[in-house]
Amino acid sequence: xxxxxxxxxxxxxxxxxxxxxxxxxxxxxxxxxxxxxxxxxxxxxxxxxxxxxxxxxxxxxxxxxxxxxxxxxxxxxxxxxxxxxxxxxxxxxxxxxxxxxxxxxxxxxxxxxxxxxxxxxxxxxxxxxxxxxxxxxxxxxxxxxxxxxxxxxxxxxxxxxxxxxxxxxxxxxxxxxxxxxxxxxxxxxxxxxxxxxxxxxxxxxxxxxxxxxxxxxxxxxxxxxxxxxxxxxxxxxxxxxxxxxxxxxxxxxxxxxxxxxxxxxx
Numbered sequence: 692x693x694x695x696x697x698x699x700x701x702x703x704x705x706x707x708x709x710x711x712x713x714x715x716x717x718x719x720x721x722x723x724x725x726x727x728x729x730x731x732x733x734x735x736x737x738x739x740x741x742x743x744x745x746x747x748x749x750x751x752x753x754x755x756x757x758x759x760x761x762x763x764x765x766x767x768x769x770x771x772x773x774x775x776x777x778x779x780x781x782x783x784x785x786x787x788x789x790x791x792x793x794x795x796x797x798x799x800x801x802x803x804x805x806x807x808x809x810x811x812x813x814x815x816x817x818x819x820x821x822x823x824x825x826x827x828x829x830x831x832x833x834x835x836x837x838x839x840x841x842x843x844x845x846x847x848x849x850x851x852x853x854x855x856x857x858x859x860x861x862x863x864x865x866x867x868x869x870x871x872x873x874x875x876x877x878x879x880x881x882x883x884x885x886x887x888x889x890x891x892x893x894x895x896x897x898x899x900x901x902x903x904x905x906x907x908x909x910x911x912x913x914x915x916x917x918x919x920x921x922x923x924x925x926x927x928x929x930x931x932x933x934x935x936x937x938x939x940x941x942x943x944x945x946x947x948x949x950x951x952x953x954x955x956x957x
Contacts, residue, residue, distance in 0.1 A: 693757075695750040696769050702743040702750075703773050704780040709740040711784025711932060714925045715792040717908045721918060723799045726908070732798055748864050752882060755871050765872045770865050771940065777861055778936040785929040789829040846924065850931050852899040857935025858942060859892035866946035873951035881954035888950075904928070 716733045720726030751773075758766060798815070815821075867885035871878025907924060910916035 692769060693754055695754045696766075696773070699747055699750050699773055700776045702747050703776045705743050706740050706747075707777040707780035707932075707936070708784045708787075709736050711781050711929060712788060712791045713737070714904075714928055715788045716795065717904060718792050718918075718922065718925065719795045719799060721908060721911050721921070723796055724912075725799050725803070726912075728799050728802055729795065732795065732802060748868065748882070748885065751865070751868050755868050755878070759871065759875050759878070765869070767869075767944075770869055770943065773865060774861060774936060774939050774943065777939070778933060781929070781932045781936055785926075785933070786830070788925070788929070793829060846903065846927060849899055849903045850927055852895050853928055853931035854935040854938060856892045856895040856900065857932050858938040859895075860889055861936050861939035862943050862946050863888040863892065866943055867950050869943070869947040870951035870954060873948055874955055877951070877954040880957060881950050884950050884954060888946075900928075 713733065716729050717726075720729040723729065754766065754769075864885045867882050867888065868878075870881035870884075874881065904924075907916060907921050911918050911921050
């Protein structure tokens, strides 16, 4: 395993961890009544995630190029391992949501005092900040997982769309790069198709998933929906993300072959 692949494994883990933790931001906004501040602070982590995502393709492209030029052959198991890292990170993120939710709630409250991100970061490394982190460590409630059921009120449409979108995003860059093994002459064209693939998945997210969660957030704030129900739906979305990364393993090779074919046809 090359250093580039190891770096991608770390980056993919970080990206999926932050994305999963994003579900807890809405809960923090509801509890603190500071939805805008909650998202503003979390966007710092989103910036880290997007920066990490930008390094993913170049690092993997370098490995693919070296393997093709040297005749080493396909490194399928490494790509499978990268997808698995996304699954593990999503599960870890699900378990960390209660802890992250409490820590972000404290950060939101402290931000109203410091009104500065650098000052807030400095405070988090102080004795009081470290003590606050230790005091807010929590494990997920078994009741939230036990309440998982496929009854008639289950959000099938949003759940399935989330699975599909996560699966597509997970394999988008990976399949486009792996397509270079099937059609080396058009590997640059194939890799450029990842932007279109991820664009489709992003559209699904913005059309079906984000509006659904946004409406539920507003309903909880207005007292139309119980917070317990909202938390249960967050559990559904985390399960959907885990399932989406598993589906990504199944569609990875077919997607790579399809992209290689499309690249040749263009």
